[in-house]
Amino acid sequence: MQRYVQINACELKGVVLTGVAIGSDHAGYSLKCLILVHLQDVGNEVKDFGTFSDDRVDYPDYGELVGRAVANGECSSGIVVCGSGIGIVMAAGKIPGIRAATVHDVTSARLAREHNDANVIGIGARLVGEQIALDAVDAYLSAVFFGGRHADRVKKLNLLD
Secondary structure (H helix, E strand, C coil), X not given: CCCCCCCCHHHHCCCXXXXXXXXXXXXXXXXXXHHHHHHHHCCCCEEECCCCCCCCCCHHXXXXXXXXXXXXXXXXXXXXXXXXXXXXXXXXXCCCCCCXXXXXXXXXXXXXXXXXXXXXXXXXXXXXXXXXXXXXXXXXHHCCCCCCHHHHHHHHHHHCC
């Protein structure tokens, strides 16, 4: 029997995880840069898949790049940012093996991992303030999948790939 343990995100503040993929479109560029620096400041290895300016681009391209990096094992988790956090999550979620969730706060970010074993989260730069976004990223990366009754549901999600 596999056992899952709930860990309070506050206990792991500053924990170093490796292989976080990050990407955004033009609307999410500034927030992506802020998140990237935040993660690097605590020692995380972050792979930036673009965009690299606020010039107009198409969010599916960057959702796909992050999704593929996580699905193929190049990175363990992904963070995508666009204006709403919706379109880029839809793109990432099209990649087989990706369970992507749009998050708006610490609670939705934590539950995305604990209940749904999300391996990519998306944040809407036009909807979520900077500090809330950083706190949500910390909560997501610090959370642990609960398993149990949630594992059966995640298995069903995986069968849809």
